[in-house]
Amino acid sequence: MAKxxxxxxxxxxxxxxxxxxxxxxxxxxxxxxxxxxxxxxxPPHKMTERVIEASHRLEMVRLAVSGNPYFSVSDVEISRPxxxxxxxxxxxxxxxxxxxxxxxxxxxAFSDIETWKEFQNLFLLCHFIVMTxxxxxxxxxxxxxxxxxxxxxxxxxxxVHVSGYMLYLKEISFLDISSTKVRELIEKGRSVRYLxxxxxxxxxxxxxxYRRTS
Numbered sequence: 001m002a003k004x005x006x007x008x009x010x011x012x013x014x015x016x017x018x019x020x021x022x023x024x025x026x027x028x029x030x031x032x033x034x035x036x037x038x039x040x041x042x043p044p045h046k047m048t049e050r051v052i053e054a055s056h057r058l059e060m061v062r063l064a065v066s067g068n069p070y071f072s073v074s075d076v077e078i079s080r081p082x083x084x085x086x087x088x089x090x091x092x093x094x095x096x097x098x099x100x101x102x103x104x105x106x107x108x109a110f111s112d113i114e115t116w117k118e119f120q121n122l123f124l125l126c127h128f129i130v131m132t133x134x135x136x137x138x139x140x141x142x143x144x145x146x147x148x149x150x151x152x153x154x155x156x157x158x159x160v161h162v163s164g165y166m167l168y169l170k171e172i173s174f175l176d177i178s179s180t181k182v183r184e185l186i187e188k189g190r191s192v193r194y195l196x197x198x199x200x201x202x203x204x205x206x207x208x209x210y211r212r213t214s
Contacts, residue, residue, distance in 0.1 A: 013051050014060050017195060018178070041054050060200045120145075182196060
């Protein structure tokens with residue numbers, strides 16, 4: 001029987017509790033059998049950000065999700081040479097597994113969807129779930145370039161693509177945590193307890209990650 005699988009891509013630089021809580025809420029609301037975290041190798045939209053080695057980010061995600069039987073991690077983007085493109089990742093999983101996929105992303109990433117590689121073709125491949133902050137995004141709002149190919153279905157409270165795949169804008173609990181904030185606190189030598197999991201915090205300390213270099 002086909003499973004309902006979430007694909008949660010991101011830089012995870014580092015992975016924090018906001019990522020984990022968001023994924024858990026989406027898993028529960030959409031009855032997903034599994035959520036696969038997919039750390040990116042070279043994210044094309046964050047070339048100006050100081051992104052640490054992919055191997056470290058991958059291991060931190062592995063540590064962070066290890067206690068949740070519904071969570072897993074894939075190194076598909078890290079193993080692929082060159083930049084990370086979501087459309088290639090979705091196609092990879094479609095070829096590998098006969099499941100129903102839901103691509104999960106945040107509202108900030110979704111607002112830049114028009115800059116993604118072959119962004120119009122993404123919605124021909126699977127369902128999309130956009131995690132939004134309470135009150136931050138109207139359920140009827142889409143980036144202008146997407147509007148012609150979607151219609152709003154009030155009963156499902158979602159957008160329906162011409163392909164038949166759904167686009168959901170789903171509010172999640174707002175945890176005011178960002179990877180940027182975590183990195184800044186570490187650089188200043190301040191506590192990041194309760195922002196990231198203890199396992200990730202220990203890993204960062206052991207490998208002296210995000211410390212200011214002279």
